Amino acid sequence: MSVIEYVRGDATAPRGKGVKIVAHVCNDLGGWGKGFVLAVSRRWPEPEAAYRRWHRERARNDFGLGAAQFVQVGPALWVANLVGQRGIRTGRSSGVPVRYEAIDAALVRLADKAEGLGASVHMPRIGCGLAGGKWERVEPLIAERLVARGIGVTVYDFGG
Template sequence: MKTITYLKGDATNPQIEGNKIITHICNDIGGWGKGFVLAISTRWKNPENEYRKWFQNGENFTLGEIQMVLVEDNLWVCNMIAQHKIITNSKGIPPIRYEAVEKCMEKLSDEALKLNASVHMPRIGCGLAGGKWEEIEPIIERTLQKNNIEVFVYDFE
């Protein structure tokens, strides 16, 4: 089984040969404007535009769904809906939904296998979504790594 490779650097600029998918977590209310999405939007307009279109038409726009957006030759951005709303609720539950992360990762795994692509991400779900990496990492192991997909996690300096 492949292990996760941790790198220092920018997840929007993977320096690996071959097909690549950059993945990140989106919310289920159509909001795009804070966190890692800003780095994506700085580089490419399409992921945000496609996400907003998807939200507007509402088709399959639910937790656990993904959207693949081609941004360059051999490079896709995967919008994963795995965050419910954008703030911690009154019971102290953060927006991240781990079950949804797992469903998204299973779908991403299928896409990565089809494209023979490596997967690149920041520590998804651990910023504004309020998740814990100790919860996310085993999900990556159960989904992507189980299928022998190369995974690169970036810590921005």
């Protein structure tokens, strides 16, 4: 069985050969404007536009916690918008927006897509930035849903 590879670098510049999916966690409000999504938008405009359209048309699609949207941004490169947080943090927030069960459900969809494409998955420490999650809770989900199925996963810690 493979393991999660940890590297220093930018997840929007995934390393290696073959088809790649850059995965990140989004909120269920349609908001896109802080955190890792800014790096995604600087590199590719399509994921933000697709996410906003997906949210806007949510009465007619599967948008919601646990959903996953896949946006092709290059010949062998995709971005996965994973809805894994309820709302956003505000000054009056109690608790954190991360929803581990939603991340888990979205990871199942991500694994299916990665398997279908023969892709590796690249991500920051999803759900652990603005969503307020703990990596000790997210990492086992990634190991169970992706690594256990033989999907290569690289986690990027920014810098260096």
